Amino acid sequence: MNKINVENAIPLTVNSASDQHTGSKALKRVVVAAMAGSFIEWFEFSVYGYMAAVMGKIxxxxxxxxVQLIASFATFAVAFIARPVGGMVFGIIGDKIGRKTALNITLLLMAAATFCIGLLPSESSIGVTAPVLLILLRLIQGFSSGGEVAGASIFVAEHSQDKHRTFMTSWVEVGCISGFIFGALTTAVLHFSFTEDALLQWAWRLxxxxxxxxxxxxxxxxxxxxxxxxxVKENQAAKSVSRPRLATQKKSLLISSxxxxxxxxxxxxxxxxMPSWLVSTLNLTAEKSLLMTVVPMFFLMMTIPLFGKLADRLSRKKxxxxxxxxxxxxxxxxxxxxxSGxxxxxxxxxxxxxxLLSMLLSCxxxxxxxxxxxSFRFTGMAISYNVAVALFAGTAPMFNAWLIKVTGNPFITAWYLIAGAAVGLVAVMAAEDKTGQPMSGDRRR
Known part of the structure; x- marks a missing residue:
């Protein structure tokens, strides 16, 4: 498979929707900055998930x-409670003050909360206060992540040319998956480099x-x-023209969700x-389960822009x-x-x-x-994205761990995937396909 170089892949762009020109160098900066922010946010957010078994013991x-594993995943899931609130707050900031401002605030909040998790004492040191503080910091992480994905993707989408928009925004997902991979690799290195006692005492903080x-x-x-x-153009126009209301976009909110x-x-x-499923269901070691999942994740990361480029030719809907x-x-x-073994x-x-996941994330x-x-793109995406993730996706690891424990059926996870995909298929069939066209409300040059 040929490796895609983002520096060479980004074409000279004229934003047909806004009469504004984003030169190739400026667009490269936009894409790289969005990827960097997404990488950092999702490394910091996901590393807790990869450390779930260790965090449960601490x-x-x-x-x-x-029960430790379920409780740890519950603490992972609790961060998603704050995501809709963060999405609403950062949506307003992004739509009223600016996309860039919202993105910078999310990055700072996520970093501060993650760093503070590394400073927390264990439950054995300060009792129940430790998990309470952990939950509070996870809530701050969730609040922060409520604005990052929406902000980064919109920022790139609004700088991109209509005919290359899927390919350009797919690099934001590459940044996200890179963060996941780095989190998995970091966790694997910790397991290989330290004894369990050292990991539980201090190395988990690194x-x-x-x-x-x-x-x-x-x-x-x-x-x-x-x-x-x-x-910028919308803000200028809003001084003389009243903005449409988000309440008129119920169908878009439902489809997006x-x-x-x-x-x-x-x-x-x-x-x-999946790494925890491989450990709890197949009795693999933590190191082996992480290594088994990391290589396919590299495959995922490499194929996302390929499918993004293909979607710009065939259509996102297909x-x-x-x-x-x-x-x-x-x-x-x-x-x-x-x-099978x-x-x-x-x-x-x-x-x-x-x-299969790559085909979805690319578009x-x-x-x-x-x-x-x-005028409400940031708010609409942030609210629908974070409410849907909070209710159904972010809680998936916790519910799957609990359901498998209750039922003893390891195939619960497959049924969960099938149900989610069925919902997505109905939504994509109901959505208008705008591949190669301006986004809703954007005008051609």
Whole structure:
């Protein structure tokens, strides 16, 4: 497979929707800055998920091992409660003050909360106060992440040319997946490098401590960016023309939520829950489960822009429909293969699930912004994205761990994937396809 170089892949862009020109160098900065911010946010947010078993032992010391894992995933899920609130707040900031301002605030908040998690005492040191503080910091992380994905994707989408918008926004997902991969690799290195006692005593703090220097790097990359030309033009026009109301976009909000449920349930199950599923269900070591999932994640990261480029030619609707259908058809066979005990079949199953996920992630960050008009694009995407993720996707690891414990059925996870994909398929069929066209409310040159 040929490696895609983002520096060479980004074309000279004229934003046909806004009469504004984004030169190739400026667009490269926008894409790289969005990728960097997404990488940092999702490394910091996801590393807790990869450390779930360890965090359960540190902050829920007196519980049984299965309950520790459920409690740890519950603390992972609780961050998603704050995401809709963060989405609403940062949506207003992004639509009223600017996309760039919202993005910088989210990065700072996430870094501060993550760094503070690394400073927390264990439950054995200060009792119940430790998990309470952990939950509070996870809520701040969730509040922050409520604005990052929407802001980054909209920022890139509004700078991009209509005919390349899917490909351009797909790089934001590459940044997100890179963060997941770095989190998984960091966790694997910790397990390989330290004894369990050292890991539980102090080494678990190291990935959280990376938050501070990473945030400084992210802010440095972002500080020279110019505001979205569509946002600037909309603000100027709003002085003389009344803005449409978000309440008129109920259909777009519902469709956006469905698309997000269909794409993010597999995202959080395959990338966050799968390592723990392999440990708890197949009795693999933590190190082996992480290594088994990391290689398919690299495959996922490499194929996202390929599918993004293909979607700009064929249509986002086709690529996403194939992805949802594939997830519905192949989830159960993939989980049968995972339980086969054959390494080759297990690896093929993980590759297949990641390829189907790639088809969804390559398009979704261009698909959703196109549903909303510029004056409430940030708010509409942030609210629908975060409510859907909070209710259905972010809670998926916790519910799957609980359901498997209650029912003893390891195939619950496959059924969960199938249900999410069915919702996504209905949504993508109901959505107007704007591949190669201006986004809703944007005018051609």
């Amino acid at each position: 902050f829920f010391t007196n519980a049984a091992p299965a 990935p959280f401590m990376l938050a501070a220097p990473m945030a400084l790097i992210g802010l440095y990359i972002r500080h020279k960016l110019e505001e979205s030309p569509l946002f 469905g698309l997000i449920i269909g794409a993010n349930i597999p995202l959080f199950i395959i990338l966050t829950y 690529i996403m429909s194939y992805g949802y259908l594939g997830m519905m058809i192949f989830s159960f066979p993939c989980f049968i293969a995972l339980r 054959e390494i080759a079949l297990q690896f093929l199953a993980l590759l297949s699930l990641n390829m 979704i960050l261009a698909k959703i912004p196109s549903l909303f008009q510029v």
